[in-house]
Amino acid sequence: MQSTFLYGGNVHANGIRQHYLRYGGHGRSVVIVPGITSPAVTWGFVAERFGRHFDTYVLDVRGRGLSEASETLDYSLNACAADIAGFTEALGLQSFALVGHSMGARHGIRMAAHFDTRLERLVLVDPPVSGPGRRPYPAQLPWYIDSIRLMKKGADFEALRPFSPTWSDAQLRLRSEWLHTCDERAILASYHGFHEDDIHTDLPKLAVPTLLIVAGKGNVILPEDVAEIRELQPAIQVAHVESAGHMIPWDDEEGFYRAFGDFLGRPL
Template identity: 25%
Template sequence: MINGLRLAVREWGPPDAPPVVLLHGLRGYSSTWRTLARTLAPSHRLIAVDQRGRGDSDWDPGRNYYTDSYLADLEGVVDSLGLTRFHLIGHSMGGTTSYVYAAKHPTRLAALIIEDIAPGSSARGAGAERIVAEMAALPREFATWGEARAYWRKSRPMLSAEAIEQRMAESLREDAKGRIAWRYDAEGISHTRIAPNPQRIVDLWPAVEALRVPTLVIRGERSDFCAADTVREMTRRNSNISSVTVAGASHYVHDDAPIPYAQHVGRFLAAHPLGSS
């Protein structure tokens, strides 16, 4: 139990290999990292967390789906696993938590990799508006698996048929009435994304400017969420930050371009082993 909730963790790779902690995005789950694991697992211990309200982790009855809660969960998970030093990778919402953790615990990390999120991404712009609209219009359930499949195909047109089936298996379940429902707290998470408590919204600039950890920001060329100008400003303000743009990829870089994504991740981790400062 971490902060009163049971948080599920999925692992790949040798238990004695250098650990890499993985944090998924707003509507993600731990197995979203499966493709990356195929590349990294032979030489790394990958630890992916089902963040509160998602996957096999408990839903939060208090709907504390905010960065401060995710940060406390991450701190609890890595401490419970005995991780004194590790690499950290976060996508979107998971990237927000990763920025804040890295700024707070710089000596715990050998390297930080952020996928497609920057200061202001969640607050404004086409991507933020798209996600709020998607959450507001999200069906709470589907009558059939075919209906659910059609929804996934429309919302993520770049995914292969195999990837669609994988996401359906991981993100949906059939309830006792035969309806197809989400495996995450869609109502609670939607509520905190659409009408958040303003006092719990995080400004990422202080964390970005405070980073003392080697940091790579991976941005999708077609991203509507992570502004290229903002990423350039990040690298200008903090010399510990570098960036790369992946051609053809949207906000979901690890899905849209898994091979170049894994190559960028692998090279950065190799350049910053656990023993480095």
């Protein structure tokens, strides 16, 4: 099947250079915001599918991929949430849906609650539910930092296999190619933010249709977490991908697409 990839580009928004990849170019605008150590290109296979039906943009979160990074840059949740609002405004998107994975879902929650009124739909893919006084995020910080440092030294993709033993060679090769672009300061700030920022206070403020996609084997969102989220945001829709870990489309790609149903206007 012909690729839906159109081009990569940069835009100056919220005071920084933001890099993105565009797919499809028709239909509803959808912005994909990846997780803590996932540059935009690593979500290209998902964006290819989205691009069949939607005008799809995959964002390099600040400090990752080809977006701006520096030792003085603010990597806080608020800054990253404001980036999304600034990015969509700079591109002239009059309305859009947001699909955020993990950290990207937390950015989407904060953005939707405080920064943007042009958002039409919000999809939260297995967001960390850690925060002040809550159980810690299950992935340990060295899992991220050690793998980044290995790739910065030029280690082969096989060095990543102990970190992600179920991934294919192709998946590991792509991650190994781009992981070195993740600024360690950004990762530290985001990881600590998982435990210091309270996204639960934002959930009642969500005013758009919202879908929560839960990984059945991720141990990130437990049944009691779903119950609390439903209590805070009774209108939220919930879908489960029972066979997948936290990196849902890597573990069960078709199950990931099925979880959307027609939430974005048409099935994937």
